Amino acid sequence: MNKKAVLPRSFRVVAPGRVNLIGDHTDYMGGLAFPMAINLATTITGIRSGPKIELHSDQIPGELQISLPVTEPQLVRPSWGRYVAGVAAELGSTEGFVGKVSSTLPHGSGLSSSAALEVATALALGDTGPPLEVALRCQAAEQAATGVPCGIMDQLAIISAQAGHGMLIDFASQSVTALPIPEAAQFWVIHSGEGRQLVGSPYVERRVQAESAAAVLGPLPQADLSSINALSDQALRHRARHVQTECTRVSEFAAALLHSDLEQCGELMLESHASLRDDYEVSTDALNSLVEKLRTTSGVYGARLTGAGFGGCVVALADPEVTLEGWRVMPSNGARMEWLEA
Numbered sequence: 001m002n003k004k005a006v007l008p009r010s011f012r013v014v015a016p017g018r019v020n021l022i023g024d025h026t027d028y029m030g031g032l033a034f035p036m037a038i039n040l041a042t043t044i045t046g047i048r049s050g051p052k053i054e055l056h057s058d059q060i061p062g063e064l065q066i067s068l069p070v071t072e073p074q075l076v077r078p079s080w081g082r083y084v085a086g087v088a089a090e091l092g093s094t095e096g097f098v099g100k101v102s103s104t105l106p107h108g109s110g111l112s113s114s115a116a117l118e119v120a121t122a123l124a125l126g127d128t129g130p131p132l133e134v135a136l137r138c139q140a141a142e143q144a145a146t147g148v149p150c151g152i153m154d155q156l157a158i159i160s161a162q163a164g165h166g167m168l169i170d171f172a173s174q175s176v177t178a179l180p181i182p183e184a185a186q187f188w189v190i191h192s193g194e195g196r197q198l199v200g201s202p203y204v205e206r207r208v209q210a211e212s213a214a215a216v217l218g219p220l221p222q223a224d225l226s227s228i229n230a231l232s233d234q235a236l237r238h239r240a241r242h243v244q245t246e247c248t249r250v251s252e253f254a255a256a257l258l259h260s261d262l263e264q265c266g267e268l269m270l271e272s273h274a275s276l277r278d279d280y281e282v283s284t285d286a287l288n289s290l291v292e293k294l295r296t297t298s299g300v301y302g303a304r305l306t307g308a309g310f311g312g313c314v315v316a317l318a319d320p321e322v323t324l325e326g327w328r329v330m331p332s333n334g335a336r337m338e339w340l341e342a
């Protein structure tokens, strides 16, 4: 990383949230996913301040005050500040800023508000590294701040997104391919009414189960279904089947989207939801009824839970004429720094 980058005295950093169109619980297993950055974002405006970070949020009470360098980000209060502190610790920052953080992203909804805050902080602290390196540092920061072994999808999507495109990510090679979203494809994000957060959720247990299956079968995205179906442990068999079939669906979705075959995209989203519900067991009654309602709504091609599950949001693919009760999301640019004063 270029830790000696020339930084503006005052700045604004905008980091979008992301919606994952298809491919959940595949990133930490070396699989495929297809997220898209959205037009809901977290913004930090700040002024350089010497060896400290001071931030207040327009959404959550409690001023964040951190002395740099940070050594124990997991102890920082208020707790949202742990993401900020985690990034500062990863970067070994000794120069910080005073400012405010505002967001149009709903917290705890599966739209990656925490990853947006991490990436915004990294850019605010002068991280000018290649997108993959910034994403790896932010992922490490989140893991240190929360103790949850999250994958890299959210941070990588947020830093490398391109307006008008979704990002096909292969986590085995950590490569990102931007694919255009056809104008006829309108995505909506609809909240289930249930909040969710990774801390304290069965995310870790799911990951451990998928890894146990991979210890027997080898990389799950390439495992053959007959070997998966021969696993005697039912939970491991189901987790492995989800990862394997979900990766196939991501490839098929990318191909269908390129051909503007929205019927097929919607079908694959519904199959993905069923697999997350039945095989990975990360859905909830509220998410299931929402997907079911959308499935029978005229002009909707398909819908699925998005992100980790356990509550949060559903993503739906609909005809542009249709209006749903949620956020009409547009494929947006990745995180960026704007200089306000040199």
Ligand code: GLA
Residues within 6 Å of the ligand: 023, 024, 025, 026, 027, 028, 150, 151, 152, 153, 154, 307, 308
């Ligand atoms: C969360 C994690 C990601 C990914 C998704 C599930 O958003 O942060 O790394 O594992 O869940 O696809």
